[in-house]
Amino acid sequence: MSTITQLIHSLPVDPQTGAIAVPIYQTSTFVQEAPGVNKGYDYARSNNPTRETAEKIIAGLEGGAGASAFSSGLAAIDAVIKLLKAGDEIIAVDDIYGGAFRLFDKVYKKFGIHVNYVDTTDVSAVFNAVTPATRLIWLETPTNPTLKISDIEAIAKIAKAHNILLCVDNTFASPILQQPLSLGADLVVHSATKYLGGHSDLIAGVVISKTEQLAQEIKFYQNACGAVLSPFDSFLLIRGIETLPLRIRQHVQNAQQVAEYLEQHPAVDKVFYPGLASHPGHELAKRQSKGFGGVISFTLKNDTAAAATAFVTSTNYFKLAESLGGIKSLLCHPAAMTHKSIPDEKRRAAGVSDSLIRLSVGLEEYTDLISDLEQAFKKIPVVQTIVNA
Structure with a gap:
């Protein structure tokens, strides 16, 4: 089955009404049958059917175990960095998106997370930058804005050998052109504002995880910190992905x-x-x-x-x-x-x-x-x- 056929038929028909488009569940809460007994939803920050559908579609596109949708691309990046703790180090691509640099330098630096910026097009430079404190390698490929290309598979081997997470910002390529998880990455992030949405009418971010364990950790931070994608923006994101x-x-x-x-x-x-x-x-x-x-x-x-x-x-x-x-x-x-x-x-x-x-x-x-x-x-x-x- 082709990618486009698979994508189109991953969009579910509403089981209650037969609606061909995914409904917008514009609700803040869900009625429970008894305390803790519900239909899979209790509060819309924790989960929402429209957002859940968007997440499943994107996880399928990237070949991941799960995805979490956030209110912006930076909120998605923030959730990944929350996997770390004080004293941990990040190896990051030197030609990095300005917003990611600001988040690393102005927010997480004061919490004791150090970032070492490296020309990741040079695999040996990545290898030489690894220290016992390195916990995450952060790639953009292509990079923003000089379109540098890093070897995801080669860097993934370095990461695995040192028990380091590899996260790839796949915004510029989109899952239609590149699937970093299949090349060995552990996490993929998107500013879904860009190609996934595709119509310059929403702000959104997504984290896709290779394993169920990582997916659950990211989902925890999505719920605990609350920067979730709204039902209407989730609908717009799905609508955009249909023609991706x-x-x-x-x-x-x-x-x-x-x-x-x-x-x-x-x-x-x-x-x-x-x-x-x-x-x-x-x-x-x-x-x-x-x-x-x-x-x-x-x-x-x-x-x-x-x-x-x-x-x-x-x-x-x-x-x-x-x-x-x-x-x-x-x-x-x-x-x-x-x-x-x-x-x-x-x-x-x-x-x-x-x-x-x-x-x-x-x-x-x-x-x-x-x-x-x-x-x-x-x-x-x-x-x-x-x-x-």
């Missing part, structure tokens, strides 16, 4: 065309997209993924924030906004937006330069998107050395 394979297919096709256009543009310095043969992670991405995703980043030869600002404020179809993964194309300037919370020195060391621009390529006709970028390039200042030449 079709949307991802078009995102990938459009992104490939846009990336190839950018690679030959005279105003562009570097293009970061795993679908290009010039990308250092291209062959690895081909092995561990079924496609290269819908996000592209690039830097300008005029490597200044002013040039990047001129570009991102000159597009028409690409809308300047945080986030990604929706049907409409978006772009952002990470240094001033998504990664502003990361100190400049650390940000630049990870490859996020002042002129780096991130594109979330949507579902529009790719020729229109390229035309939009072309006219925006005409608005940026020309590099002085080029003028003198």
